Amino acid sequence: MINRFVLGLFAILASCTHVAPPPPGGAKFTVGQPYQAGGEWQYPQDYNDYDATGLATVLSNAGPYTADNESYDPNALAAASPVLQLPCIVTVTNLVNGLSMQVRVNDRGPMQPGRVLAVTPRVARMLGFPAGGIVEVEVKLDQTNSMALQSSLGAVPKLTAAPVAGITAQSLGAPGGGASGAVQQLSPSGGGGELNQGVTLSGAITKVPPSPGPLWVQIPGFGSEDDAYRTMAKLPAMPTRVVPVTGGDRPLWAVNAGPYHTVADADAALQQMLQAGITDPEIIVR
Numbered sequence: 001m002i003n004r005f006v007l008g009l010f011a012i013l014a015s016c017t018h019v020a021p022p023p024p025g026g027a028k029f030t031v032g033q034p035y036q037a038g039g040e041w042q043y044p045q046d047y048n049d050y051d052a053t054g055l056a057t058v059l060s061n062a063g064p065y066t067a068d069n070e071s072y073d074p075n076a077l078a079a080a081s082p083v084l085q086l087p088c089i090v091t092v093t094n095l096v097n098g099l100s101m102q103v104r105v106n107d108r109g110p111m112q113p114g115r116v117l118a119v120t121p122r123v124a125r126m127l128g129f130p131a132g133g134i135v136e137v138e139v140k141l142d143q144t145n146s147m148a149l150q151s152s153l154g155a156v157p158k159l160t161a162a163p164v165a166g167i168t169a170q171s172l173g174a175p176g177g178g179a180s181g182a183v184q185q186l187s188p189s190g191g192g193g194e195l196n197q198g199v200t201l202s203g204a205i206t207k208v209p210p211s212p213g214p215l216w217v218q219i220p221g222f223g224s225e226d227d228a229y230r231t232m233a234k235l236p237a238m239p240t241r242v243v244p245v246t247g248g249d250r251p252l253w254a255v256n257a258g259p260y261h262t263v264a265d266a267d268a269a270l271q272q273m274l275q276a277g278i279t280d281p282e283i284i285v286r
Helices: 002-016 121-126 143-152 225-232 263-275
Strands: 035-037 040-042 051-058 078-081 088-094 099-108 117-119 135-141 170-172 205-207 215-222 240-245 252-260 282-285
Touching: 078 088, 088 143, 099 117, 099 121, 117 121, 135 282, 215 225, 215 263, 225 240, 225 252, 252 263, 263 282
Parallel strands: 051 117, 078 099
Antiparallel strands: 035 040, 051 135, 051 282, 078 117, 088 099, 088 135, 099 205, 170 205, 215 252, 215 282, 240 252
């Protein structure tokens, strides 16, 4: 009888035991393979230069660990990008109110098509995101600090162009209860601790002139203007045009649909492109 009782007790305890995932081994330099989310293809790259506009949202339902193997912290000065190398440092500017700050990009996402960035709840409060959590932003890579951070994780050195000056503006107190004076140290373990290169995130908020604009749905990256026009012909019911875009050392072309003045209208246009077989449209602000 005793043996049966003991065995039964062990069975109950075993059924109640939660097996936690193993702790992360520390941040890892990560790029990753192309992937599809919501019908839209994303192509991660190791960028030397990145300056994009689009729609940002707030991280939700995040897992315990980020894509570069750090512990997720909703109070970190952090963000997720669908394409940037991880980890890296970017300046995020809310184009609607002009509030700007630096954050650490250490995760993949958001998984919703037409979103260029997702930030932690703390960053959203500090940058004054609206209640709905979606806002027009600019995301600009801080090349110098990103390379210092990545080098500490064993990333291979790469040739780069001269750094481009960042946004400078008058410092403001942090809105929404954010502590602009709090300094977040960047460490390979993702949790506090100082990095050898001394890369820090101050949490300081700067203010630039607001520059919201209409939304456009863009199909980028055509090396030939004729190819761009052939793709535009697949979308006869949409207000489209072919425009030149910056392509480094060679001219590139894009197909732009718009302008759209609400997120709902831009999202609907993006879905229309996906349904037409266009796999890599993106929403931009111009």
